[in-house]
Amino acid sequence: MAVLHNRVSQKELKKRLFEEAEPRKTISFYQYAFIEDPKLFRDVLYKNLDELKVFGRIYVAHEGINAQVSVPASNYDAFKLYLYSISFLNGVRLNVAVEDDGKSFWVLKIKVRSKIVADGINDAAFDMSKKGKYVDAASFNKLTSDPETIVVDMRNHYEYEVGHFENAIEIPSDTFREQLPMAVSMLQEKKDKNIIMYCTGGIRCEKASAWMLHNGFKNVFHLEGGIIQYANKIKEEKLSNKFKGKNFVFDGRLGEMIGDEVISVCHQCGKACDTHTNCANEGCHLLFIQCRSCAEKFNGCCSAECKATYELPEEERKQIRKGVKNGIMIFNKSRQRMKKLHV
Structure with a gap:
């Protein structure tokens, strides 16, 4: 029977990673979709990704999948082909890291969770399929050029601290589950305005947009693919960059530069720093x-x-x-x- 979890020490795994000669690609993706048996799906997924030498952190739940992974360059096509062979992942958007040294992950961990994003929502009437409208990088820039548009950052305060979009509102909380009711409360007087929500890769702002609509908001948008997709698209399409500073990422890199500015400070001496x-x-x-x-x-x-x-x-x-x-x-x-x- 195949081993469906890691049995090697973290120290040894890190050593092996830094000894690898082949480059790796850091990729993130998610999909909200009903998974009937998350445990079975998790085990099949682990077996196939382990064979492709994929590292990373993946959460699986009845509501879908959330993944951040590192793939050997020579296995990227096979990895993509395998993902697309899964019906609800066929054509899923793969966000490729903006700055990548290939050392983001050194082990594969796939965990079954109650939610792929801990949201604290217990309302049976909430429907994730009724979400806000996607906006791409060009549409985001156009909409946010209107001073009446409300831009909302749905990340944690320490992510916002090192980088965020121009004029973005921070929802000052420690967790996403705290942010959702707080966002509804903070924006209550702006229900009829255009509201654009964003996050790192899209998973949090997509759910947040659905929650805002559920709470009576009218014109809610969310940035497709989040900051990562935005950063790649502005380069490809030669668009102006409205993101200032660094994009915090939840892997060994801890961040990737999107703007040229350093907008945060060292917590010990107060000098400009975003490390x-x-x-x-x-x-x-x-x-x-x-x-x-x-x-x-x-x-x-x-x-x-x-x-x-x-x-x-x-x-x-x-x-x-x-x-x-x-x-x-x-x-x-x-x-x-x-x-x-x-x-």
Whole structure:
């Protein structure tokens, strides 16, 4: 029977990745579609993608699939052919990374979830098929040239911090499930205006657009393929770029430059910087922005306290973090945790 999960250590997998000579493509895609048996679909998917040496993180649920993957260049055509052989994925849009060193993922993880995007929606009357209208890059630029158009960023605050579209409204929350009711409340007086929602690859703003329509909004649009597709299209079609700064991505790269500007600052010294990193102290692992000089000063840590812990002998560090699982904090930058950055 085929092995349907990884059995090699993360350290070894990273080593193998950096030893690879063949280039890889980083690709993201999603599709809202009913999957009757997510577990069975997950196992078949794992077997086929593993054979193609695909790495990445994929979520499968009854409502569809959400994937960010890395594919060897020589297997890209076979990968695309396999995806398109699945009825509900035939012709699915594949977002190719804007900046890519091929080192985004080093293992394949496919997980079954209750939702492909945790949204907190429990309304049985909500219909995902009744979503906003897609707009492409050219249409986005045209619509947003009207000062009456409302542009809404449906990403987390730490994504917005390093890059966003001109005049975009931030929905100031830590999670998507918090953002949905907040967006409805914040925009209540603008129900009859053109509202364009966007996110990284399209999956969150597509659901958000459907939720806004469900709550009585009239003219709701969402950016097709999100920021990634937009960045590729403005290059192909030689359009003006309305995105400022960096697009945060949820893989080993942690970001790709879309605009030329650096619009955020180091969380420790306040200098212009948009480089995200995780605190080197394994017992913290906080995601934050750190410039090169502060990285040297604090030894890659987010605070003097974490630096002191990080510089203890390994056995002492192990005892301190015993029972604490911070691996899941790799993309956590909640406002509450950010309060510790007083150094």
